[in-house]
Amino acid sequence: MAKLQSLLARPPRPDAAQGEEYRRRLLEHFKEQRAALDDISQREQARKEYETLNHRLKDLRKSIPIALQQDEALSRWPREIKREQIVSLEHELRKSLAPPVGVIQRVWHTLRRRQVESRRIAAQRPLLSLPTPFVDHSFPDVDAPSEAWNDFFEAWKLCAEAARLTDAVQSVEQSLLHLQSAEACQRRLTAGFAGKLNVSPNSPASSPTTNPASTVDRNSMHRTAA
Numbered sequence: 001m002a003k004l005q006s007l008l009a010r011p012p013r014p015d016a017a018q019g020e021e022y023r024r025r026l027l028e029h030f031k032e033q034r035a036a037l038d039d040i041s042q043r044e045q046a047r048k049e050y051e052t053l054n055h056r057l058k059d060l061r062k063s064i065p066i067a068l069q070q071d072e073a074l075s076r077w078p079r080e081i082k083r084e085q086i087v088s089l090e091h092e093l094r095k096s097l098a099p100p101v102g103v104i105q106r107v108w109h110t111l112r113r114r115q116v117e118s119r120r121i122a123a124q125r126p127l128l129s130l131p132t133p134f135v136d137h138s139f140p141d142v143d144a145p146s147e148a149w150n151d152f153f154e155a156w157k158l159c160a161e162a163a164r165l166t167d168a169v170q171s172v173e174q175s176l177l178h179l180q181s182a183e184a185c186q187r188r189l190t191a192g193f194a195g196k197l198n199v200s201p202n203s204p205a206s207s208p209t210t211n212p213a214s215t216v217d218r219n220s221m222h223r224t225a226a
Contacts, residue, residue, distance in 0.1 A: 032188060032191075033188070033189055035188075036185050036188035036189040037189065039179065039180050039185045039188075040182070040185045040186075040189065042179060043176070043179045043180070043182060043185065046172055046175050046176050046179065047176070049172055050169065050172045050173065050176065053165055053168050053169045053172060054169055056165055057162060057165040057166060057169060060158060060161060060162050060165065061162060063158055064133075064155065064158045064159060064162055065133045065134055065155050067132070067133060067134060067135050068131065068133055068155070068159050068162075071166070073131070074159065074162055074163055074166055075166075076131055077131060077159050077160065077162075077163040078130070079163060079167065081130065081160055082160055082164065083157050083160040083161050083164070085160075086153060086156045086157050086160055087157070089123075089126055089127060090149070090153045092123045093120075093123040093124060093127065093146065093149060094146045095123075096116075096119045096120040096122075096123040097120060097123075097144075097145060097146040098146070117142065117143075120142055120143070121142060124139075124142065127139070127149075127152070130156055131159070133151075133152060133155035133156065133159065134151070134152075134155070137151070137152075139152070140152075
């Protein structure tokens with residue numbers, strides 16, 4: 001019983017505290033490595049997105065009229081006008097320019113000629129404020145058939161999409177500038193953790209601790225030998 005009480009009274013082994021310190025430092029190092037891996041993954045994802053957007057924009061520029069292919073021309077495109085809005089404006093214009101079908105519609109168009117003309121002017125008004133995609137083309141007349149607008153609508157849709165892609169490319173560029181460089185992430189990832197296991201001489205984990213029970217055992221051995 002006395003021996004058991006002596007064993008229970010022994011203080012913790014000095015290397016137990018050192019092991020706990022090693023564990024803490026290793027966890028800290030692994031956390032840093034995980035953060036570096038996350039940054040590398042985020043940067044790689046942004047890089048792939050940047051390449052994809054640039055490739056799509058490059059292909060799209062080939063279909064845009066020459067007058068609007070340059071960056072300066074695309075920068076003048078009103079950013080609030082999206083492709084979907086161009087489609088909606090096209091739908092409204094084609095409705096206003098649709099020829100009457102049947103006797104009743106013809107009679108109504110004849111009696112409401114001014115109203116029909118006003119509707120066509122209202123449908124064309126927002127289109128006249130858009131950039132002209134062709135240097136040698138003017139806008140069709142009010143009474144021109146809807147087919148006369150085909151090239152304009154096709155060019156405007158392409159310009160709206162190109163402007164959207166240009167803004168997306170610039171946004172990813174800004175994201176890449178704010179992300180840590182690939183070299184810095186790689187240095188964080190490959191940094192060794194041997195230095196983290198060097199416990200300071202003044203730390204409790206490395207301070208020599210005298211075990212009273214060991215002293216008692218050594219004294220007993222000396223008395224027995226005598």
